[in-house]
Amino acid sequence: MLAIWTDDFELTFNTYVRPLEFLQLFGITLLLLIVLRITVSIFRRYKINSLRKRIKVSIIITLLVSSFYYISYGYHIYLNRIANADIRAGVLKKLVTSSISFKGYSIKNLTAEEYLEIARKTWFPKLPHDAENINLAYYYDGFLPDYTFFLEYYVPRNPKLEIINYKDETFSKTQTIERVGTRFKVNYSERLW
DSSP states (O other), rough: OOHHHHHHHHHHHHHHHHHHHHOOOOOOOOHHHHHHHHHHHHHHTTTOOHHHHHHHHHHHHHHHHHHHHHHHHHHIIIIOOOOOOHHHHHHHHEEEEOOOSSSSEEEEOHHHHHHHHHHHHSSOOOOOTTOOEEEEEEEEEEEOOOEEEEEEEEESOOOOOOOOEESSSSSOOOEEEEEETTTEEEEEEEEEE
């Protein structure tokens, strides 16, 4: 079920989802084995010798623990493959992978709904709901924590955003706001080197 809900969108914006889910699966399985061992000890302590009762209790415990995965993965399958399938496919069509030495991608002309779907999977900043014509670029080293993030979007009214201009030895963050006709253009960038 993990392979079903982790579509290309998930793997693009959340690259560690499968290894982390595998570790979680391994941990819950280990926890289940410990609980079953404790159950066997309880059976011995209270002298429950009926094999039928032991098997029934063990099956119920196993089903209860594994139901967590069925519910969780079922929810993710519904969200990713049914409810948000069109949004996710639209984002992947607009995605252009980096051709430079860094890893990364750029995406142009996103809607607020498409950007929100990306922001749910990443650390990218939240935007006003009326943001439009969203362009982003994200490049990272892959080995070192170095990254560059650019975000540009328009809002139809005066945004309640502040101008940011922060820089230190290894990190910079800037945000500018300019009026373009009746709209406001916001440029945001972050860089770690």
